[in-house]
Amino acid sequence: MCAICGCNGAATASALEPGTGERHDFHEHVHADGTRHSHPPALHHDDGQGHLATHLDLESRILARNDELAARNAAWLARRRVFALNLMGAPGSGKTTLLERTIGAMDRGSIVVIEGDQATANDAERVGAAGAAVVQVNTGTGCHLDATMVARGLDELDPAPGCVAVIENVGNLVCPALFRLGEGARAVVLSAAEGDDKPLKYPHMFRAADIVLINKVDLLPYVDFDVERASANVRALNPDARVMRVSARTGEGLQAWIAWLLERAAALSPSASPHRAVHPAST
Numbered sequence: 001m002c003a004i005c006g007c008n009g010a011a012t013a014s015a016l017e018p019g020t021g022e023r024h025d026f027h028e029h030v031h032a033d034g035t036r037h038s039h040p041p042a043l044h045h046d047d048g049q050g051h052l053a054t055h056l057d058l059e060s061r062i063l064a065r066n067d068e069l070a071a072r073n074a075a076w077l078a079r080r081r082v083f084a085l086n087l088m089g090a091p092g093s094g095k096t097t098l099l100e101r102t103i104g105a106m107d108r109g110s111i112v113v114i115e116g117d118q119a120t121a122n123d124a125e126r127v128g129a130a131g132a133a134v135v136q137v138n139t140g141t142g143c144h145l146d147a148t149m150v151a152r153g154l155d156e157l158d159p160a161p162g163c164v165a166v167i168e169n170v171g172n173l174v175c176p177a178l179f180r181l182g183e184g185a186r187a188v189v190l191s192a193a194e195g196d197d198k199p200l201k202y203p204h205m206f207r208a209a210d211i212v213l214i215n216k217v218d219l220l221p222y223v224d225f226d227v228e229r230a231s232a233n234v235r236a237l238n239p240d241a242r243v244m245r246v247s248a249r250t251g252e253g254l255q256a257w258i259a260w261l262l263e264r265a266a267a268l269s270p271s272a273s274p275h276r277a278v279h280p281a282s283t
Contacts, residue, residue, distance in 0.1 A: 011149055013137040014121055015156050016128040066179050069147035073182025076154065077165070083265035084165040086181055088205065089189035090198075091171030094215040096123045097248040098189060098257075099168060103130040105258050112163055114153035116145040116170040123168065133157055144175040147182060164265050173202040184268045185210040192216040192223055196230035203237050211242040211260060218247040 077084050089095050096115075103111055113134040115124040124136035135153040137145060150167055159165050167183060169176040188209040190198055193216055199206040206212060212234050214227055231243045242260065246253035 011137055011139045011142060013135055013149070013153060013156070014124070015133075015135045016121065016124050063178065066147050069151065070180035070182045073147055073151050073154065074184075075182075076151075077182055077184070078268075080159060080163075081161045082159045082163050082165050083185075083268050084167060084181070084183040085261065085264075086167050086169060086176070086183040086186045087189065088169045088173075088176045088186065088209075089171065090173050090191070090194060093171070093189040093191040093194065094248045095168055095171070095189050096126055098213065098215060098246065098254075099166060100126060100130040101248050101251065101254055102166075102258055102261070103127065103132045105254065106164075109133075109160070110163060112157045112159045112165050114145070114150060114157070114165070114167045116149070116168060118142070118170060127168075139170055142170070143172050144170050144179050145181060146179050150181045164261065173198065173205045177205040177208040185264050187211045187213060189213045189215050190230065192219045192225040192227075194225075196226045196233065199230065199233040199237055206234050206237050206241070209234075209238060209241050210264075211244065213244050213246050213253075213257060215246050215248055217245045217252060218250050 073084075087095055087099065099113065103113075108131050111132050113124075113127045113132045115121075115127060115134055115136045116139060117123060117136070118139050118141070120138070121136045124134045127134045135156050137149050137153055139145065139149070145167060153167075154165065157165070167181055186209050188205055188211075190212055192214065199212075214230060217227070219225075220227070227245060234241055234243055244253055244257055244260070246257055248254070
């Protein structure tokens with residue numbers, strides 16, 4: 001699991017001004033328990049000498065510490081009346097394109113973004129060009145964002161009351177589901193190019209979702225993907241999850257997706273300034 005063997009590198013973060021591409025680095029991160037650490041392969045196996053117990057204990061402590069920090073983030077966001085969405089999915093599922101289209105359909109300044117990737121500022125540059133204030137967090141060897149990284153990103157972005165803060169997590173269908181960030185909701189993007197069995201193969205991710213967006217439905221004539229089967233697989237794991245068909249490329253389903261996003265934001269921050277809007281021409 002990544003909490004033991006995959007997150008021993010320091011993360012870096014950069015802020016980019018929307019539309020300018022200008023960036024500046026503003027912190028170096030140490031993992032949520034406050035240390036940098038590496039772990040020998042023996043920690044992953046029960047060799048009769050307590051290594052499995054050590055692994056599980058360390059995992060529990062890291063996740064518990066992260067949950068504490070996530071609760072602080074949630075309280076900070078509540079005081080600001082900012083709704084945070086944890087956007088997750090596999091690499092190439094279309095998260096960033098979906099985010100670009102979402103930004104374009106909302107009032108300027110109504111959405112800020114924390115971008116998570118192991119390396120490069122490619123996605124942050126795209127999001128900034130779409131018109132959102134954005135911070136890029138590079139996790140190095142880490143395969144997910146944690147609550148500390150998000151806290152520092154939020155401090156840098158300083159979102160205004162009533163904003164939506166989207167946290168685009170590192171592309172991964174496993175580890176991001178384990179780490180709460182203080183978000184108000186979780187969205188999972190599932191591409192039609194990935195296969196309709198993915199919910200069953202990665203159950204924890206889909207159990208954690210408030211909404212599952214089946215993206216790239218414009219490819220359905222060309223791929224072996226059954227939307228009804230994928231939806232049934234999601235609901236077998238998570239009967240409460242909303243499932244939507246979307247195409248970030250063509251705009252299909254985007255109005256319904258953005259309406260859901262704004263409804264959730266309004267429900268969690270009812271006193272927020274009503275400055276957000278959906279522009280149908282953009283979708």
